[in-house]
Amino acid sequence: MNYHLMIDDKFINDFIIDAEAAAPNQNVFIIDAGPHQIRHVKSDLAIFAPYHSPLFLETIKNIQENDQVFIHWASDAAINFVLQLPEKIKTGLFFWGGDIVEIPYSIYKKDIYGRLSLRYFEKYEERPKVKWNPLKPKRLFRTLSNRYWKYKANEQKVLETRIAFFARLNYFFNWNILDFDWILKNYQTIAVYKYFFYNFNPVPAxxxxxxxxxxxxxxxxxxxxxxxxxxxxxxxxxxxxxxxxxxxxxxxxxxxxxxxxxxxxxxxxxxxxxxxxxxxxxxxxxxxxxxxxxxxxxxxxxxxxxxxxxxxxxxxxxxxxxxxxxxxxxxxxxxxxxxxxxxxxxxxxxxxxxxxxxxxxxxxxxxxxxxxxxxxxxxxxxxxxxxxxx
Known part of the structure; x- marks a missing residue:
């Protein structure tokens, strides 16, 4: 069985059709969102179950060593789930871009932002926001800590997690070999490049x-x-x-x-x-x-x-x-x-x-x-x- 960890996005409906055409009844499509949060995915085959929710855990409980897990958007939650799987389960990444080449922020930000955009990103987006509610002092202290004192340590942890993820990744799916070259430059991996692109449907009538x-x-x-x-x-x-x-x-x-x-x-x-x-x-x-x-x-x-x-x-x-x-x-x-x-x-x-x-x-x-x-x-x-x- 092929387990697909996915997000709610415009490309997913067509992928589900293509995957079922390639391997009928051999796929489980899990969308990391509840039904009320969905905007794009309309397929009846999709299971709307946020990672680690009861429905998610019920859906993946029977994963076997001869099954495969494919990530369609490499969130921290998806990566951490893969790292908990037995080593014999093969894993694949359908590459999107921002989920990989932007993270950790502190390492790659100067490669992807111009001078003005970098200034904005560092001021408003890079670090976790502080939740200023004096009625909830524990949360206030925790968010302060994550933004300032623990930021570098947290970024290092993200990097180490991704190093471990690419070390065990088996397949990298994308249409641009230069993106795979970027992976090879920045991570050690056994992953094999596989030619693939989502259905962009760019051709006009x-x-x-x-x-x-x-x-x-x-x-x-x-x-x-x-x-x-x-x-x-x-x-x-x-x-x-x-x-x-x-x-x-x-x-x-x-x-x-x-x-x-x-x-x-x-x-x-x-x-x-x-x-x-x-x-x-x-x-x-x-x-x-x-x-x-x-x-x-x-x-x-x-x-x-x-x-x-x-x-x-x-x-x-x-x-x-x-x-x-x-x-x-x-x-x-x-x-x-x-x-x-x-x-x-x-x-x-x-x-x-x-x-x-x-x-x-x-x-x-x-x-x-x-x-x-x-x-x-x-x-x-x-x-x-x-x-x-x-």
């Missing part, structure tokens, strides 16, 4: 298949994919400031992550560009509604320094959009190495508005689509999944 876009009276720029600090919004807003007098509109997805951070970014964008040039997406949108927005942007800037927003990037490229990704990102590095024509967001500061906003040619669009099709091989992915689960 046939009538929207990418073609050269006619320039409109203004240029619509998508910035980032969520209200998370790893988007490095503050840096890219400062870079784009020189274009504030141009005929532009900024579309900024700020509906998935940290609302307070989203408030800050929306406010800063309006301060620089004016309310009439900023469209902040603040409410939940299903995938179809979101992709309809991607249909109507002219270009996008994904200023992440780590792997992130791959689904957005592919959806945009299939739609013939111009996409800038930061050169530090493993997504940029892989696409660039494989001749996908993407811009480097680190060079926007040196560009004229014409260079920045010029639309791709029909030939370059088709070139990109063919190159991406070679990178994302559906039949190979299905075969790898069947081999792993059957």
């Amino acid at each position: 046939q009538e929207l298949v990418a073609k050269a876009k006619i320039k409109q009276e203004y240029t619509t720029i998508l910035i980032g994919n969520s209200d998370t600090t790893t988007n490095n919004h503050m840096e890219i807003l400062e870079t784009l400031k020189k274009f504030k007098s141009e005929a532009i509109k900024l579309v900024i997805p700020l509906n998935y992550g940290n609302k307070k951070y989203g408030d800050l970014i929306e406010k800063r964008a309006v301060e620089i560009f004016g309310r009439d040039k900023v469209i902040a997406l603040r409410n939940f949108m299903d995938r179809d509604a979101y992709y309809s927005i991607l249909d109507n942007v002219d270009l996008a800037v994904m200023n992440h320094y780590r792997t992130q927003a791959a689904g957005n990037t592919l959806a945009l490229l299939y739609r013939g959009k111009k996409v800038f990704i930061h050169e530090r990102s493993s997504t940029y590095q892989l696409l660039n190495t494989n001749n996908v024509q993407v811009g480097n967001s680190a060079t926007i500061a040196e560009m004229s508005f014409h260079e920045f906003s010029s639309v791709p040619t029909a030939d370059s669009i088709q070139h990109n689509i063919k190159a991406i099709d070679q990178l994302f091989r559906i039949e190979e992915k299905k075969a790898v999944l069947k081999d792993a689960l059957a």
Whole structure:
């Protein structure tokens, strides 16, 4: 039996379908959330059981040594559960990104944040918050201790736990070999790389298949994919400031992550560009509604320094959009190495508005689509999944 430890996310429904097609009735899908907390996962096969809840413990009580456990989002709870399993139980990690390359925060933060974003992260997000309630002095003291006196020790404990996790991990599933190279650089592991990608579903309907876009009276720029600090919004807003007098509109997805951070970014964008040039997406949108927005942007800037927003990037490229990704990102590095024509967001500061906003040619669009099709091989992915689960 294959036990999948998962979170409530838009990719999970399609994965459940694919896993059952690969190994019918050989999977248990456990979502780390209660039924009332669910927003994305709709599958009848999903079991909604937070880790260590009575239902979770009941679900996993019969795990045998010939079973397998797969993590889809490496939370501390999921990792600690795996480390309690007998050594003979094989384990796999379906790599997402932020659950690995950001943690421990104190070690990797300078690799994934720009100067302004790092300052914000260190002040508001890095350390646990203090719960200032004098009526609960024990909790107050504990949270004070975790934020200040025990922070370094707690970070060291997280690191040691992850070292132990990668030492016993058997399989690493991802589509970008450069992310596996990152693992090998930072951890000792026996894990074997397995080619896999979640169903991004980036390809538009046939009538929207990418073609050269006619320039409109203004240029619509998508910035980032969520209200998370790893988007490095503050840096890219400062870079784009020189274009504030141009005929532009900024579309900024700020509906998935940290609302307070989203408030800050929306406010800063309006301060620089004016309310009439900023469209902040603040409410939940299903995938179809979101992709309809991607249909109507002219270009996008994904200023992440780590792997992130791959689904957005592919959806945009299939739609013939111009996409800038930061050169530090493993997504940029892989696409660039494989001749996908993407811009480097680190060079926007040196560009004229014409260079920045010029639309791709029909030939370059088709070139990109063919190159991406070679990178994302559906039949190979299905075969790898069947081999792993059957």
